[in-house]
Amino acid sequence: MKITxxxxxxxxxxxxxxxxxxxxxxxYNTALSQGKSYEDLRELCKNIGAxxxxxxxxxxxxxxxxxxxxxxxxxxxxxxxxKVPHWERGTKESGWIKTSKNELIKVNLLALGGSIGTNGLLxxxxxxxxxxxxxxxxxxxxIKGKIVFINQPMNEKEIVTFSAYGGCYVIRGxxxxxxxxxxxxxxxxxxxxxxxxxxxxTGSMHYEDSVQKIPAAAISxxxxxxxxxxxxxxxxxxxxxxxxxxxxxxxxxxxxxxxxGLDKPNEIITFGGHLDSWDTGEGAHDDGTGVIxxxxxxxxxxxxxxxxKHTLRVVFFMNEENGNKGxxxxxxxxxxxxxxxxxxxxxxxxxxTPRGFEIDGNEKYLNLLQSFAPIFKTYDLHIFEKxxxxxxxxxxxxxxxxxxxxxxxxxxxRYFDFHHAPSDVFESVNKRELELGCxxxxxxxxxxxxxxxx
Numbered sequence: 001m002k003i004t005x006x007x008x009x010x011x012x013x014x015x016x017x018x019x020x021x022x023x024x025x026x027x028y029n030t031a032l033s034q035g036k037s038y039e040d041l042r043e044l045c046k047n048i049g050a051x052x053x054x055x056x057x058x059x060x061x062x063x064x065x066x067x068x069x070x071x072x073x074x075x076x077x078x079x080x081x082x083k084v085p086h087w088e089r090g091t092k093e094s095g096w097i098k099t100s101k102n103e104l105i106k107v108n109l110l111a112l113g114g115s116i117g118t119n120g121l122l123x124x125x126x127x128x129x130x131x132x133x134x135x136x137x138x139x140x141x142x143i144k145g146k147i148v149f150i151n152q153p154m155n156e157k158e159i160v161t162f163s164a165y166g167g168c169y170v171i172r173g174x175x176x177x178x179x180x181x182x183x184x185x186x187x188x189x190x191x192x193x194x195x196x197x198x199x200x201x202t203g204s205m206h207y208e209d210s211v212q213k214i215p216a217a218a219i220s221x222x223x224x225x226x227x228x229x230x231x232x233x234x235x236x237x238x239x240x241x242x243x244x245x246x247x248x249x250x251x252x253x254x255x256x257x258x259x260x261g262l263d264k265p266n267e268i269i270t271f272g273g274h275l276d277s278w279d280t281g282e283g284a285h286d287d288g289t290g291v292i293x294x295x296x297x298x299x300x301x302x303x304x305x306x307x308x309k310h311t312l313r314v315v316f317f318m319n320e321e322n323g324n325k326g327x328x329x330x331x332x333x334x335x336x337x338x339x340x341x342x343x344x345x346x347x348x349x350x351x352x353t354p355r356g357f358e359i360d361g362n363e364k365y366l367n368l369l370q371s372f373a374p375i376f377k378t379y380d381l382h383i384f385e386k387x388x389x390x391x392x393x394x395x396x397x398x399x400x401x402x403x404x405x406x407x408x409x410x411x412x413x414r415y416f417d418f419h420h421a422p423s424d425v426f427e428s429v430n431k432r433e434l435e436l437g438c439x440x441x442x443x444x445x446x447x448x449x450x451x452x453x454x
Contacts, residue, residue: 020375020450023304024443028379030300031439037296038431040068041289041351045282045426052113052279053319054086054250061275062253065291065316069257072299076260079253082329084319086250087114089279090243093217095188097227098123100234107223108198109240110280112172112189112205112216113322117244122147122186122215126238128231132171135178144183147238150175151190151228153221154416161194161412162349165419168192172203176216186215186240190224192416198222199421202278204322215242254326255316257295259302261449263309268334269448270313271297271345271441274320274392281424285415288426289351289434291316293408296435297442308449310342317392320348324391331395341400342454345408346390347441350418351429352410354379354440358387360397361404365452369406372447381440383409403454408441 031037044064051061062079069077095109126147129135135150150171158164171189179187191201200220207213217240219227230236255275261267273290277283294314301312317326334341343365345357356376359369366386373384389405396403410433418424 023446024375026304027300027442028439030303031296031435031442035296035435035438036299037292037434037438040295041284041292041429041434042426044288045284050279050281050283051275051277053084053252053276053322054247055279058252058276058318062255065255065275069255072302074257074259074298074302076258078256080256080330080333081251081253082318082325083249084252084325085323086247087322088245088247090117090245093242095217095219096239097230098237098239099230100236105226108200108220109217110200110202111242111244112218113202113278114205115216115242115244116213117242118215118240120241122240123237124185126236128228132175132178138182140182146184147186147188148179148184149188149227151224153190154192154194156194161416165192165416173206176205176214177208177211180212180214184214188238189218191218191221193221193419193421194416196221196225199423201420202280203420215240217242252318254318254330257298257314259298259308259312261308261310265311267310267340267342267454268313269310269343269445270315270341270393271445272315272317272392273347274326275316276318276321278321278420281422282426284424284426284429285350285418286420286424287348289429289437290347293347293437293441296438297445300442301446306446310449312445312449320391327392328395331399335399340454341396341403343404343406343448343452344389344393344396345406345441345445346393347408348390349408349410349412350415351434351437352414353433354381354437355409355411356381356383357444358383358385358407358409359404360387360389362402365404368451375447379440410437
């Protein structure tokens with residue numbers, strides 16, 4: 001009797017593993033040979049373009065996303081209204097290095113997101129700091145009336161480039177605050193990017209009500225090298241013009257698609273990325289690939305006639321880049337509806353070769369994640385460890401205590417070549433890498449749906 005029972009248990013496990021293997025192979029086959037992801041990304045990037053919250057392009061992206069989801073025949077497609085910040089860059093920025101001989105050297109420059117304008121030409125002596133900690137130690141008398149230049153590079157010794165980015169984010173986020181505290185009238189930062197090139201990288205920055213607001217911009221890494229070289233020769237001035245403006249908050253939307261769960265329709269597995277992007281380039285890797293990863297994953301599961309236990313919900317979040325209103329509103333809205341969010345997955349690290357998944361969650365869910373590793377070994381995924389979920393799904397932790405948040409991890413080496421830069425265009429995305437990411441997320445969501453308990 002005991003031998004028979006053991007045989008039945010082992011047979012059930014083997015059958016289950018074989019079923020998983022077959023379905024996951026079919027998910028990959030569909031993504032790689034019958035995929036829609038590359039063409040969908042092309043449409044989003046080329047027909048819509050950059051999609052900053054509050055812009056006409058963001059509104060068109062919402063409309064495009066809803067129509068695309070409806071065309072795939074999901075059980076539900078709808079919009080969730082939110083209010084988002086509305087900042088505009090205005091007339092294209094201009095900047096020059098003015099040498100001690102009054103020679104002008106034009107630089108590649110972008111205003112940082114949320115910056116005020118210059119109200120005409122702003123010209124002053126520029127003073128360099130190699131690290132923001134050096135700026136914090138400076139004397140006010142040495143800074144007052146000048147433009148600060150923070151020439152802090154990403155740490156090229158970091159293997160995971162997101163760690164290098166984390167070490168530099170503060171120069172963009174708080175550079176204007178720290179400079180203004182010392183009486184500076186403007187701040188220029190070295191772009192937060194790995195390569196030495198001509199592409200400036202924008203991104204969000206902050207002000208404090210108690211500190212004077214000053215204009216803030218980023219110059220390309222190549223121009224940062226040039227400016228630093230000039231400053232070694234003699235004092236220089238910097239000439240800057242920006243026409244940035246803030247407007248009242250705008251109405252926008254998260255775009256949502258669902259396949260309803262057969263057994264537990266009120267238990268939700270959320271997966272998605274952010275639809276908005278910065279207003280330069282086409283938002284291809286950040287985060288066009290992320291929303292397309294998740295849309296294609298859901299489409300493939302439907303195409304294969306998969307019937308989930310829990311409701312599978314794709315969310316195209318709006319306003320990750322400069323406010324996270326989409327993520328915050330979604331978490332509150334879901335809680336108020338009485339839903340049970342049992343897991344969330346985010347793709348917001350680019351469309352490069354898949355490497356695995358990280359988890360922000362407890363030991364139980366880490367063990368679940370690591371149990372998937374042998375299944376994915378065939379597909380060259382190897383990262384299954386504690387880490388980070390994502391900005392958009394982060395607010396779910398406050399509304400749903402204990403929820404595990406999973407972050408999709410692609411190869412990170414090229415991401416900061418394109419992040420927030422004019423070079424983040426459709427042509428920078430490799431078709432096969434994108435399709436492999438879609439298959440990885442589709443397979444991962446399938447395994448979560450089958451195995452997770454909350």
